Amino acid sequence: MIDPEMLAAGHANPRTGKIVIQKPWCGTLMSYLRHPSRATDEELESLDMFTHESMHVRGELNEAITECEAVQRNYRAAKLLGVADGTAKRNALEYYNGVYQERGEIGGLQGAYYSKECAPGKAMDEHLADSTWAMP
Numbered sequence: 001m002i003d004p005e006m007l008a009a010g011h012a013n014p015r016t017g018k019i020v021i022q023k024p025w026c027g028t029l030m031s032y033l034r035h036p037s038r039a040t041d042e043e044l045e046s047l048d049m050f051t052h053e054s055m056h057v058r059g060e061l062n063e064a065i066t067e068c069e070a071v072q073r074n075y076r077a078a079k080l081l082g083v084a085d086g087t088a089k090r091n092a093l094e095y096y097n098g099v100y101q102e103r104g105e106i107g108g109l110q111g112a113y114y115s116k117e118c119a120p121g122k123a124m125d126e127h128l129a130d131s132t133w134a135m136p
């Protein structure tokens, strides 16, 4: 089990492929999907948690790398969940520019989920064609 503390929200087990999303957060994610165009920070976090845990299931264990992989794929993940293209892009960028950057400033446990190398053109940029931060 990974992420016993990650926003006390989700766990993923790479060996079984199982993802557990804590109950209130599952509701938050559903709430986000009902009105993605007016997502709250918490709803954006629930989208990221879904993507983040999916990255763990692929086998990544380092939290900063996992979170950066998620940040770059939140745009794709939102679209896979049915969010309209433009809204998905805006939501994913809002999470990256907002909640994610604030985490770097807070540091401590939150800081373990942040890296300044997680940025366009930096070491953790995977250069995905549909990256959250890719220019159309």
Ligand SMILES: [Zn+2]
Pocket: 002, 003, 006, 052, 056, 063, 066
């Ligand atoms: Zn994690």
